[in-house]
Amino acid sequence: MSASRRQSPDTKAEIQAVALELFIEQGFTATSLQQIADRIGVTKAALYYHFPSKADLARSIFLPWKDDLDAFLDEAEAHPERSPRELIGDAFDVLVRHRGAFTAMMVDGSIIRHVDLIAWTGEWATRLQGLFVGPNPSIYQQTRVAIAFGGLNDAVFLLAQLPEEEVRPAAIDAVCGALGIETGELDN
Amino acid sequence: MSASRRQSPDTKAEIQAVALELFIEQGFTATSLQQIADRIGVTKAALYYHFPSKADLARSIFLPWKDDLDAFLDEAEAHPERSPRELIGDAFDVLVRHRGAFTAMMVDGSIIRHVDLIAWTGEWATRLQGLFVGPNPSIYQQTRVAIAFGGLNDAVFLLAQLPEEEVRPAAIDAVCGALGIETGELDN
DNA sequence: GTCTATAATCAGATAGAC
DNA sequence: GTCTATCTGATTATAGAC
Structure with missing residues (x-):
């Protein structure tokens, strides 16, 4: 038996999961480390063993999303022959895969500053734009x-409780329509 | 001369203006009454003369937007003969008129809870939806x-620095496309 | 790996003088 | 209408025991 009182297989992952829960419920700024610790059943000090600061904890939650999105953009740029509908579907899937982190960002956008996400978001917008226009x-x-794509974000956020297999094709139609791809309106 | 040391013509309005500035820069939760007072050059206690609480201060900033949006929806529902493009243009104008409050909400969505906006937003979404489907x-x-309409929000937020007279018609085209109004796709 | 205890700071809010 | 001074409680973070 180890010296620790709890025998959680992976306290670190549990902290991340509970932190994300609370960030979604209340927002990053309004969530204290005390609340996170209480919900798990450990003390605040235990959190500091696993993460050097609150911002680092948040960063660790957002990094998988960043990596996934970067990979999507790399692949899309490397294959210019892919159809717009395929690209939009992939963008939808990335968003859904990281709905948790993404929702936390919608609830309290000021988390962007604490996670240095601010440098990334501008780059993402530019690269996404480049794929279509x-x-x-x-x-x-x-x-x-x-x-x-702002609308795509909102749909994934607002329609989280609706069946994904019905939302997905509707979302692709709507994004195509907003872009005006199939009517040639985008050539303005 | 009055007994007060400052001779601001309308300190109350100045508090609202500076508070909105800071809510946009940092988000509602991350902005302290101390920061607001410092930027104006008064003490925190002076703020409490004009507003009973931080939440009430925020509420006073959001109420004009609520009133304007309610008026738009009332009018739209009373005139079902108006074209989709007219309605979308009006919705765009309401958003632009209250871009400040609206931006503060995008930066820190948790402000919604403090202002009781949460009860309104659901109603707005339902009524707006009713106008089109x-x-x-x-x-x-x-x-x-x-x-x-999620996309319309994002466009007003993201493209704030672009000339409104160019963004507006593009936004109307894009919203129409996303809805699929002119291609009949919405009848699904 | 988790604990107790505490430091240092800052928050929203109030009382009462002027 | 604004001030000084203060209260109360919460916050992030750290030191050191086990």
């Missing part, structure tokens, strides 16, 4: 891309 | 509406 898009194109 | 929408319709 190329570099130097017009204001008309920028607006349509912003609505298309 | 009627009651009892299918999942397909719900998804397209969520993307259309």
Whole structure:
């Protein structure tokens, strides 16, 4: 038997899971380490054994999302022959896979600063835009891309309780429509 | 001369303006009354003369937006003959008029709880949905509406620095496309 | 690996002088 | 209408025992 009182197989993962729960319920800023510790049944000090700070704990939750999204963008840029509908479907899937982290960001966007996400988000927006309208898009194109993918975010967030297999094709239709891809409107 | 040391014509309005500034920069939760007072050049206690609590201060900033949006929905429901493009344009204008409050909500969504906005937002979503797909929408319709108006929100937020007269018509096109209004796709 | 105990700071809010 | 001064409680983080 070890010297510790709890025999959790992976306290670190449990901390991350409970922290994410609370970040979604209350937002990052409004969630204290005390609340996280209480819900698990350990003390606050135990959290500091696993993570050097609250920001580092949050970062560890967001990193898998960043890695997944970067991989999607790398692959999409390497295969320009893929259809818009395929790309949109993949973007939807990435979002759904990391719905937890993503929802926490929607609930309290100020988490972005604590996790240095702020540097990434700008890059993501640019690369995503590049996939659909190329570099130097017009204001008309920028607006349509912003609505298309901003809307995709909101749908994944708002419609979390609806069946994914029904939402997914509807979302792809809507994003295509917002972009105006199939009507040629995007060439403005 | 009055007994007060500052001769601001309307300290109450100044408090609201500075508070909104900081809510946009840092989010509601991360902004302290001390910071608001410091930026104006008064003490924290002075704030409590004008507002009974931090939540009430926030509420006073959001109420004009609520009133404006309610008025828009009332009018839209009373005039079912108005075209979708007109309605979308009006919705865009309401958002732009209250871009400050709206941006604060995007930066830190947890403000919704403190302002009792949470009861309103559900009602707004339902009424807005009703304008375009009627009651009892299918999942397909719900998804397209969520993307259309979620995207509209994001565009107003993300493209704040772009000229409104160019963004506006592009936004209307994109929302129409996301809804699938002009292609008849919404009848699913 | 988790604990107790505590430091240092900052939060929202209030009482009462002027 | 604004101030000084203070209360109360919560916060992040650390030191050191086990």
